Amino acid sequence: MRQRRVSVGPAAGRPGYDDQIVASVIRPAPAVTARVPAKVNLQLAVGPARTDGYHSLVTVYHAVSLYDEVTVRPAAETTVAVAGEGAWHVPTDQSNLACRAVSVLAKAVGLNVEQSSVRIDIRKRIPVAAGLAGGSADAAATLVACNELWHSGLSTDELVDLAAEVGSDVPFAILGGTAVGTGRGERLTQALVAGTYHWALAFSDSGLSTKEVYATCDRLRAARVRRGGHAASGTADAQPGSAASAAPAASAAPAASAAPAASAAPGGRAAPAARSARVGRVGPAGPSGSAAPVAEPELSHPLMTALRSGDPARVGPLLSNDLQPEALSLRPELRRALAAGLEHGALGAVVSGSGPTCAFLASDAPHARDLAVALTSAGVCRAAARASGPAPGALLVGGGPLA
Numbered sequence: 001m002r003q004r005r006v007s008v009g010p011a012a013g014r015p016g017y018d019d020q021i022v023a024s025v026i027r028p029a030p031a032v033t034a035r036v037p038a039k040v041n042l043q044l045a046v047g048p049a050r051t052d053g054y055h056s057l058v059t060v061y062h063a064v065s066l067y068d069e070v071t072v073r074p075a076a077e078t079t080v081a082v083a084g085e086g087a088w089h090v091p092t093d094q095s096n097l098a099c100r101a102v103s104v105l106a107k108a109v110g111l112n113v114e115q116s117s118v119r120i121d122i123r124k125r126i127p128v129a130a131g132l133a134g135g136s137a138d139a140a141a142t143l144v145a146c147n148e149l150w151h152s153g154l155s156t157d158e159l160v161d162l163a164a165e166v167g168s169d170v171p172f173a174i175l176g177g178t179a180v181g182t183g184r185g186e187r188l189t190q191a192l193v194a195g196t197y198h199w200a201l202a203f204s205d206s207g208l209s210t211k212e213v214y215a216t217c218d219r220l221r222a223a224r225v226r227r228g229g230h231a232a233s234g235t236a237d238a239q240p241g242s243a244a245s246a247a248p249a250a251s252a253a254p255a256a257s258a259a260p261a262a263s264a265a266p267g268g269r270a271a272p273a274a275r276s277a278r279v280g281r282v283g284p285a286g287p288s289g290s291a292a293p294v295a296e297p298e299l300s301h302p303l304m305t306a307l308r309s310g311d312p313a314r315v316g317p318l319l320s321n322d323l324q325p326e327a328l329s330l331r332p333e334l335r336r337a338l339a340a341g342l343e344h345g346a347l348g349a350v351v352s353g354s355g356p357t358c359a360f361l362a363s364d365a366p367h368a369r370d371l372a373v374a375l376t377s378a379g380v381c382r383a384a385a386r387a388s389g390p391a392p393g394a395l396l397v398g399g400g401p402l403a
């Protein structure tokens with residue numbers, strides 16, 4: 001709290017103190033709160049590793065109604081306090097993406113450290129390191145909240161541009177809805193989507209490092225190439241919806257596919273034949289020193305058509321994630337979760353982003369609730385929640401955290 005001593009009563013300049021009342025007025029520091037959604041990836045096609053260490057990708061982001069809240073208020077120095085879901089796993093030093101968001105915005109609007117120091121209070125509902133972009137969401141909310149606190153007046157488009165400097169998923173957390181991400185995920189095009197989609201999200205005991213999952217992806221691809229296969233070709237047993245599963249949603253995606261990479265195998269990567277259409281040689285070098293050929297990622301047009309139809313039964317079989325085999329190799333127990341969801345009638349099941357959260361598409365809200373209950377009862381996850389999408393991006397919610 002900032003205290004300011006002010007004099008009230010007789011006009012200033014009058015001699016003597018006897019007729020002055022000196023009062024201490026407590027002025028609460030202004031506080032701004034923003035609410036921000038989690039995301040799931042309806043498609044995640046991962047291409048070659050780039051020279052900057054990132055992978056080129058095509059992804060379909062979908063914001064869901066699971067929210068964090070971030071409150072910022074002026075302070076002597078920038079600090080972070082975290083409460084709620086998995087709070088103890090979140091760094092509270094300058095490595096927190098929210099701190100990076102503060103310095104990126106301050107620099108952009110010409111504020112020095114003193115002028116831009118804030119206390120950041122993060123209230124988490126989005127699990128940490130879960131493939132739901134919780135850290136990116138908090139950074140996005142911090143940008144939106146500081147923009148308001150400092151009266152910076154940046155537009156959403158300007159904030160989205162700045163967000164890319166903070167992290168690959170941060171721009172989408174500002175935008176929300178459903179959007180196609182390219183580049184390393186930061187270049188966005190809003191997608192046309194009809195209807196509301198209902199999800200059950202199965203959370204794991206502990207998180208996965210995005211960096212580690214991408215590194216595993218590189219290793220597995222290099223190993224496939226050494227075995228004489230294609231770097232981007234998946235293994236059938238890596239897909240929950242492969243022949244190993246009898247669940248209807250696990251059957252093959254509709255055969256009609258205009259775009260090569262669009263014939264996604266259910267719940268997993270695009271079919272190898274399709275992905276061989278555009279092969280680059282930018283992958284990580286194998287022991288022989290030769291680069292692994294990796295297909296350039298491509299958007300699933302059948303998925304986009306299905307999303308425009310508003311029919312979850314059409315969308316479910318088209319969910320795909322190139323990082324799923326990697327997440328499953330690091331967390332084999334996720335197979336059980338994916339299979340359990342399909343057994344309970346999920347229209348589609350996929351690991352979200354780099355995992356380990358599994359997302360299950362339901363036919364409607366009651367089905368999503370039933371799925372969440374069934375997944376929890378089956379003991380295949382730490383907890384499950386239901387959520388719907390598309391949800392709006394980071395939004396101001398008032399002067400303090402919600403109760």
Ligand code: C5P
Pocket residue numbers: 053054055056057136166167168169183184185210211212214
């Ligand atoms: O951008 P962000 O900080 O969220 O990325 C975390 C890590 O995930 C990166 O350091 C990189 O190792 C990996 N990554 C990647 N390619 C992407 C996005 C993330 O390799 N397109």
